[in-house]
Amino acid sequence: xxxxxxxxxxxxxxxxxxxxxxxxxxxxxxxxxxxxxxxxxxxxxxxxxxxxxxxxxxxxxxxxxxxxxxxxxxxxxxxxxxxxxxxxxxxxxxxxxxxxxxxxxxxxxxxxxxxxxxxxxxxxxxxxxxxxxxxxxxxxxxxxxxxxxxxxxxxxxxxxxxxxxxxxxxxxxxxxxxxxxxxxxxxxxxxxxxxxxxxxxxxxxxxxxxxxxxxxxxxxxxxxxxxxxxxxxxxxxxxxxxxxxxxxxxxxxxxxxxxxxxxxxxxxxxxxxxxxxxxxxxxxxxxxxxxxxxxxxxxxxxxxxxxxxxxxxxxxxxxxxxxxxxxxxxxxxxxxxxxxxxxxxxxxxxxxxxxxxxxxxxxxxxxxxxxxxxxxxxxxxxxxxxxxxxxxxxxxxxxxxxxxxxxxxxxxxxxxxxxxxxxxxxxxxxxxxxxxxxxxxxxxxxxxxxxxxxxxxxxxxxxxxxxxxxxxxxxxxxxxxxxxxxxxxxxxxxxxxxxxxxxxxxxxxxxxxxxxxxxxxxxxxxxxxxxxxxxxxxxxxxxxxxxxxxxxxxxxxxxxxxxxxxxxxxxxxxxxxxxxxxxxxxxxxxxxxxxxxxxxxxxxxxxxxxxxxxxxxxxxxxxxxxxxxxxxxxxxxxxxxxxxxxxxxxxxxxxxxxxxxxxxxxxxxxxxxxxxxxxxxxxxxxxxxxxxxxxxxxxxxxxxxxxxxxxxxxxxxxxxxxxxxxxxxxxxxxxxxxxxxx
Numbered sequence: 001x002x003x004x005x006x007x008x009x010x011x012x013x014x015x016x017x018x019x020x021x022x023x024x025x026x027x028x029x030x031x032x033x034x035x036x037x038x039x040x041x042x043x044x045x046x047x048x049x050x051x052x053x054x055x056x057x058x059x060x061x062x063x064x065x066x067x068x069x070x071x072x073x074x075x076x077x078x079x080x081x082x083x084x085x086x087x088x089x090x091x092x093x094x095x096x097x098x099x100x101x102x103x104x105x106x107x108x109x110x111x112x113x114x115x116x117x118x119x120x121x122x123x124x125x126x127x128x129x130x131x132x133x134x135x136x137x138x139x140x141x142x143x144x145x146x147x148x149x150x151x152x153x154x155x156x157x158x159x160x161x162x163x164x165x166x167x168x169x170x171x172x173x174x175x176x177x178x179x180x181x182x183x184x185x186x187x188x189x190x191x192x193x194x195x196x197x198x199x200x201x202x203x204x205x206x207x208x209x210x211x212x213x214x215x216x217x218x219x220x221x222x223x224x225x226x227x228x229x230x231x232x233x234x235x236x237x238x239x240x241x242x243x244x245x246x247x248x249x250x251x252x253x254x255x256x257x258x259x260x261x262x263x264x265x266x267x268x269x270x271x272x273x274x275x276x277x278x279x280x281x282x283x284x285x286x287x288x289x290x291x292x293x294x295x296x297x298x299x300x301x302x303x304x305x306x307x308x309x310x311x312x313x314x315x316x317x318x319x320x321x322x323x324x325x326x327x328x329x330x331x332x333x334x335x336x337x338x339x340x341x342x343x344x345x346x347x348x349x350x351x352x353x354x355x356x357x358x359x360x361x362x363x364x365x366x367x368x369x370x371x372x373x374x375x376x377x378x379x380x381x382x383x384x385x386x387x388x389x390x391x392x393x394x395x396x397x398x399x400x401x402x403x404x405x406x407x408x409x410x411x412x413x414x415x416x417x418x419x420x421x422x423x424x425x426x427x428x429x430x431x432x433x434x435x436x437x438x439x440x441x442x443x444x445x446x447x448x449x450x451x452x453x454x455x456x457x458x459x460x461x462x463x464x465x466x467x468x469x470x471x472x473x474x475x476x477x478x479x480x481x482x483x484x485x486x487x488x489x490x491x492x493x494x495x496x497x498x499x500x501x502x503x504x505x506x507x508x509x510x511x512x513x514x515x516x517x518x519x520x521x522x523x524x525x526x527x528x529x530x531x532x533x534x535x536x537x538x539x540x541x542x543x544x545x546x547x548x549x550x551x552x553x554x555x556x557x558x559x560x561x562x563x564x565x566x567x568x569x570x571x572x573x574x575x576x577x578x579x580x581x582x583x584x585x586x587x588x589x590x591x592x593x594x595x596x597x598x599x600x601x602x603x604x605x606x607x608x609x610x611x612x613x614x615x616x617x618x619x620x621x622x623x624x625x626x627x628x629x630x631x632x633x634x635x636x637x638x639x640x641x642x643x644x645x646x647x648x649x650x651x652x653x654x655x656x657x658x659x660x661x662x663x664x665x666x667x668x669x670x671x672x673x674x675x676x677x678x679x680x681x682x683x684x685x686x687x688x689x690x691x692x693x694x695x696x697x698x699x700x701x702x703x704x705x706x707x708x709x710x711x712x713x714x715x716x717x718x719x720x721x722x723x724x725x726x727x728x729x730x731x732x733x734x735x736x737x738x739x740x741x742x
């Protein structure tokens with residue numbers, strides 16, 4: 001890219017045109033910048049002029065070789081995937097300050113810089129153990145390339161044959177490739193500023209391999225997030241909390257939550273692995289604190305669930321006395337997050353529900369025994385019933401229906417907190433809020449203090465404040481899942497589906513093998529929160545392998561359409577991840593109900609269909625589509641529809657202008673489908689062997705025709721526009737009628 005760019009610069013020079021002070025190239029993967037002044041000696045060399053070729057894109061191999069050999073010393077290059085922020089910052093600085101300024105290494109970006117150093121340099125160091133990356137990293141950054149800022153560091157940066165090498169424990173380690181090293185140090189400036197150096201060295205504890213952290217179920221808490229947590233503790237507990245409260249972090253890892261504390265003699269730090277304690281001692285993390293190995297969910301728990309410190313004698317006497325005397329205690333934790341139970345997904349971990357605490361002391365807390373972090377809370381409630389609790393965790397224990405029993409049993413008063421985007425933490429998949437909430441617990445109170453709602457500050461993934469949000473704890477009786485009475489199954493066999501026209505193939509899907517009296521379909525509606533609703537809301541013409549839904553009949557079509565639409569109209573974001581759908585809190589106008597019906601009928605998750613000869617369980621089956629909003633004559637169908645239920649149901653309904661537009665454009669697509677016959681492969685795939693096909697089959701058939709190039713294309717544009725208009729009308733009404741709380 002630079003060879004092509006310099007071709008244009010050469011032309012501009014020859015024509016006397018203005019040339020900007022910086023040259024930059026960028027594509028989807030990489031970007032790079034250099035000073036024009038550094039390029040001019042190359043392209044102005046009249047003794048050895050470059051043979052460019054006829055055009056920039058038609059560069060010669062000679063030009064490529066000369067430019068490549070020259071610019072390596074001058075360009076600052078970035079991989080967009082990993083260094084986008086640094087690239088943007090460098091470009092802005094170049095424009096504003098007239099120079100290419102390398103990124104400083106500071107306490108705020110130390111962890112990010114280290115992770116990138118590992119990828120670009122650490123993995124290229126021959127024979128070095130992963131656990132020694134941090135030592136070599138500090139040897140590298142605490143040097144200007146030749147002279148170290150500190151004496152007696154465990155590792156040292158040296159040079160051999162003009163190439164960087166590292167010395168550790170009397171052994172020399174060389175780089176397999178030097179390109180990553182060169183690129184890294186064109187981006188970052190070294191050494192760090194003098195005021196940061198000692199503090200950065202003290203942060204060696206945070207620089208542990210991410211795979212190891214993931215295996216333990218806990219994640220490094222970024223320094224910016226820790227700062228916000230300490231600000232929140234000062235706001236809620238007072239300016240002198242660090243002197244007044246004894247702090248116990250019983251899942252401290254290597255202590256990154258405590259390094260900001262100014263009174264370490266008040267701190268007790270325990271962790272599951274002795275290796276973490278050894279790291280803290282070796283790095284002199286919180287030297288004045290009491291640090292010890294302790295398995296909080298298994299140690300000192302008797303068979304009957306009582307706490308008996310004599311079982312291990314690991315708890316320091318001073319901490320035991322403080323607990324016994326009822327001193328001010330703050331439990332400050334970022335506990336491991338894992339859950340057990342069928343169908344929960346990627347976070348499952350064996351043994352979560354088999355800790356001694358879960359087996360002996362979690363009776364009465366419902367499904368909280370399936371969660372590691374709530375197990376910590378339950379033991380704290382038993383052990384220190386009036387402690388303050390400040391905890392990083394998901395918001396499940398505040399508003400998830402599965403933890404309603406836990407909330408009714410656990411007693412605490414909310415003092416304050418914030419939520420931060422999960423992307424602020426390294427190694428966490430998904431997009432959801434992580435809360436830091438401060439509670440005043442009072443487990444021995446005669447009257448429980450049920451938390452109905454909490455208001456939190458909202459921080460983005462860069463830990464910048466962007467607003468506030470309220471999370472609600474509402475009884476299950478108010479949830480949308482309990483809005484209607486679910487029809488009972490009968491003894492009539494049906495074919496269970498896993499898609500519109502595909503029969504079930506796995507054992508768990510066999511639960512949908514019985515029908516219901518007068519049923520016309522099935523609504524799969526698993527989970528009651530926004531994050532799950534989009535993937536777990538489907539309308540089908542037969543049973544589905546899940547009990548998390550209900551059969552549809554003529555008595556509940558109205559509610560079905562509303563539930564379907566409500567669950568899919570609001571898109572999931574990281575912040576509304578676990579917001580719960582609620583029953584409406586005011587009467588619903590007929591036009592809203594009818595709008596929802598039309599929106600459901602033409603939604604992509606309306607998988608109602610018809611088909612003959614579906615093979616399942618050694619038999620052939622047929623399914624009937626009861627959700628066609630048009631008559632045979634209206635759409636020019638070649639044969640009779642077995643069911644005209646939806647036409648009859650809609651006959652007396654009054655529709656809005658927006659819904660009428662969707663029906664009109666939808667009818668055109670239905671007519672377009674019947675205007676042609678699909679090829680055999682498409683007919684077989686979509687089971688187009690009946691006239692009463694469904695919206696899913698029609699869409700897929702038309703899309704297949706369009707992509708084949710063998711048919712006159714059918715445009716979905718007009719339909720998409722009117723459907724979007726109906727969606728935009730309905731979306732605010734989800735909140736207006738109380739289905740979601742803002």
